[in-house]
Amino acid sequence: MKANTLRVYNTLHTWVGLMAGWALFIAFFAGAITVFHHELHVWQNPARLEGQHGTEVQVEGPAVDAFVQKLISVHPDAANSVYVGLPSKEEPDFNAYWQDKAGEWHTMNGARLNGDKAAQNDTSLDHATGELSAFLNALHYSLGLGLNGTYFMGIISVLYGLALVSGVILHLPRLKKDLFAVRPGRNLKRFWMDSHNVIGLFSLPFHLIFAITGAMFCLSLVMVMVFNVLTFDGKLFDSVPRVTSGTPEVVASGRASPTMTSAQLLAIAREHGGERFTPTAIRFQRYGDANAVADVRGESTRALGNGGSVGIHAAANEPNAGKLIANQTAGARDTNHMVYSAMFALHYGTYGDMAVRIVYLIAGLAGAFLFYSGNLLWIETRRKARQAEQPRVHKLLAQATVGVCIGTCIGVALCFPAALLWPERAVSYVFWPVFGIAVAWALVRPPIRAAVELLYVAALATLTVPLSNLILTGDHLFVAALNGRWVIAGFDIGAIAMAVGYVALARATQRRAENGPVESVWASPRAVAARETREPQAAMRKADAS
Known part of the structure; x- marks a missing residue:
């Protein structure tokens, strides 16, 4: 394929991903949990507060x-x-x-x-609409913004499909060589790129399903309205209920x-x-x-x-x-x-048993990772080497990415204890303030510090899921598992696993801040200060030697 053509697809893939990335992260993260829609009802059932079980x-x-x-x-x-x-x-x-x-x-x-x-x-x-499963479902298909949010997510799904097609075309030439090439090491940018590409390619069937069905579900009314005027002479609406x-x-x-x-x-x-x-x-x-x-x-x-x-x-x-x-x-x-x-x-994975839905959960979380890592890669790719001051837009994009993505994780996690503590109150009253605080915190902090701090907060927030289950219902992991209530135990196990993942990601991010290029927006202030101290000393030694 010609170099100019590849550049066009690269530009399309990058900018579509950037424009749709935040909304898709929220949709994928909430959607991964919504796969267990019925199980969420079991977990939130008020009867469990009284020691009763379904x-x-x-x-x-x-x-x-x-x-x-x-x-x-x-x-x-x-x-x-x-x-x-x-x-x-x-x-x-x-x-x-x-x-x-x-x-x-x-x-x-x-x-x-x-x-x-x-x-x-x-x-x-x-x-x-205020219960846990209903809110997470609404967050998935409309960002919790009602009908307008549904239309918006329909447009996002179309852009998402464009990003998938352009990404596949972009990576086809080097598919055979780089398919299994995940190269860890000091070059963290290359490692993130490899991880992004491998996860994207192996989860491509799921992404194609989500993009096509998501666009159809969200834009079906719009398409009916258009075809009603252009093709069916105003008679289509009469046929819609029948079909x-x-x-x-x-x-x-x-x-x-x-x-x-x-x-x-x-x-x-x-x-x-x-x-x-x-x-x-x-x-x-x-x-x-x-x-x-x-x-x-x-x-x-x-x-x-x-x-x-x-x-x-x-x-x-x-x-x-x-x-x-x-x-x-x-x-x-x-x-x-x-x-x-x-x-x-196909969209919700309802055709299969628990094993199929676990695969959908993993595919959903992997999709969320793709959009998070895609934004990080864009920032790193456009970093100006050996230049201390980076464009302001890069820092803002990094801060917003951290706030929106990790803020979503924190907000969703805290919806779980909220569903038990205040069953009569919509969990959206917890999610949106927490999400707003996380975004505001990310915008006033250096990107790297905000990322590390919010990741640790996400880990603590996720641990409130098994903790609230233990304190409020007494139905903790071991009791639930020993009594065969794996729906309840599964949420505790999943929350603990995700908390461990957030801590691991926070530590990896901190290492990146200390050891990565100091001109990056992800460099820690301490690393930058150390470089500023070393460079004059190196210049003086070079001058003395000459």
Whole structure:
């Protein structure tokens, strides 16, 4: 390949990486933990504060009916369309979501519905969006910034794909020679470059999956809007619900009719979903109306696209009662649902067991390392040799990289004890102040000192995960492991391992500060002062010798 072409790809890879690096670090770090979405529910379960542990839950139809009927009697708007999450080991209570006539979302669970009037009227989404797993997921796909953040991450995913393609093309010529060449030694810049390249190449399949599916998920609404105007003459929006959901949207007939029991609906769904299908939720539309339908959603084991649903005509006294509207479960779904379900499973690793999700965890953390190391390499590559004063932009980039990346690690770690200490308070109230303090600290300190100090703080913050688990629940690593609660023990083990990693990285960074080039922004002030002392002495000795 021509040298000019390689320079173009190198420039594209570098600048795209710089522009997207911070956002991608946050997304990858939070996303790596979000792979264990269900396990996070188990870890945060308030019952653990009382020494209780989750057990397998058998969902009974009459209990579902009682919950739905009481919910509709208190909040009639829910009858139009309500999504009811069935109890499970991870979430042993019912959870319902619906929109009112103004389009505002509400949520309710069994505990509040059975409480007093104030509890029944408390339908704020804070109960759902503020919990640990929900916040980390939002941090992953939108940086916690809502819909605008989702669109922003969609654009970042497109840039991320460009960086991947340009990086592969850039390194293809020397792939055979340098694939396994990780050369430790005094040349730390070369070592970091080798590590960046090797990790990037071996995790490339995961990165391609994340980039493509991330762009599709975040920009799907934008793409629909564009195609709706340019290609489908304004008719695309009418087709979207039909091709993306198990059942179409229905309108009320205005004629009351009892809805089939949940036991009947679940039995029909299991019959058509197969023995591998496990219902996890039911979406009711027009409950109590002659046009009522139910969409029984669940998961199928041993399937790439493991999510699916069975749509059923649910008005008990109508001729079509119990008949299928659609079967969108594994092995029976149409192409649209097959592709969407497979994309979701590939992005989050839901198609596999614990071993697959551990691989996704490692791939996510390795991806975060790529963006951190990429910024460091850019700074080092543009360092002016033998020049004490480096461009101000290099120092600012180093400080911001340290603050954003390590601040994210500290903030996420402290969300765990916060979830146990203040279960009624959104963990975002802890993350954002901690993140802001870390960034501010990095901006007022020399880059190397900020990096070392914040890495040690990150280690201490991460150790609060097993510590809070021990103090608040008594369910520490050894108790959990001896009783076979490896979900709980796994978080403690992972936190301790990450704390050790932060300490090791802090010590390596300190060695780099002492032994690396003194003109680098990563050089310690002490090393710089020592050089300034040595250079005049060397000049004097040279003059005396001449």
